[in-house]
């Protein structure tokens with residue numbers, strides 16, 4: 001039986017949708033109702049995620065997909081994953097019959113996200129996919145369609161959507177504490193190694209905007225609660241050292257929001273650029289530095305409480321949380337959605353919006369991506 005998304009929401013309200021979604025396997029739950037994750041691609045971010053899952057009350061690692069069997073066996077032993085639940089990229093689809101695997105975590109280079117999300121959905125697995133969701137808008141749309149058709153949940157791993165300090169920053173603006181926001185400024189970047197897949201456009205999709213600039217684009221959207229409508233942008237490459245033969249080194253952009261808020265952002269693969277955002281509003285300002293890291297973020301703000309002039313409020317708050325707690329929270333959220341048939345806060349549609357804005361920014365800069 002095929003149902004549209006609208007019909008499906010209606011069924012949800014009637015308590016019937018649950019019956020149509022893949023049931024979390026009894027094996028994975030074993031009385032504890034834990035969602036079993038198969039991690040696809042065992043690199044840096046997968047390590048953070050797997051450590052994070054260890055702190056989760058409703059998630060566990062139950063499968064691995066890797067091009068390196070030795071590494072996968074070592075990690076499997078660490079997380080108690082049976083050897084029979086280790087797959088290669090070629091034979092991964094066999095996990096369709098593995099009742100211990102309810103969901104996948106796609107932690108591959110950007111251009112592989114679409115293929116592995118779609119294959120996982122077709123195998124009946126819920127999908128938590130790393131950002132950027134894909135390398136083109138059309139891929140992102142195909143991922144959403146595949147998950148919808150397979151009736152599995154799709155979440156994009158925007159871990160900061162669940163971070164208390166970011167949520168506090170959003171609330172300060174939403175509650176009007178800062179007054180009317182006028183401009184936002186943000187940046188994020190690093191000096192990329194010449195051997196990184198990130199400098200290979202076929203794997204990365206494009207430059208630092210896909211990888212780290214996306215944090216700034218996304219933050220400006222959740223801080224304002226608006227969607228940008230106009231874009232200007234410019235790119236440049238300073239280092240002629242062979243690293244930037246397929247992509248730009250630097251990109252700066254402006255986004256105009258419907259309220260008139262102007263957000264400017266920059267990202268780079270040529271300099272250490274600690275991530276931050278600064279918000280300037282009618283009653284004061286707010287900034288977060290180390291805004292996009294795994295821990296150690298600081299929120300500072302200074303604004304007038306009532307009439308201009310008095311009383312004066314100051315916020316100077318450092319997060320005391322340590323890596324990998326952001327990943328624990330991310331896994332908790334997605335597993336909760338899988339167990340309760342809820343659409344994740346950072347859904348596929350949310351990832352798609354950023355893909356559209358990335359394409360707009362590159363188009364404004366006169367650089368064709370994808």
Ligand code: NDP
Pocket residue numbers: 040041042043044045046065066067068071107108109110130131132157159197203211
């Ligand atoms: P890594 O290079 O550290 O890991 C990627 C893994 O993908 C590799 O270890 C490898 O696993 C697998 N892989 C398969 N094919 C290839 C290939 N052709 N080239 C390279 N690796 C391949 O990357 P990251 O973990 O840093 O990034 C992975 C994804 O996570 C990216 O989309 C990135 O944007 C995102 N990311 C998200 C972050 C966040 O905070 N949310 C932070 C960092 C990255 P194996 O050896 O097991 O086959």
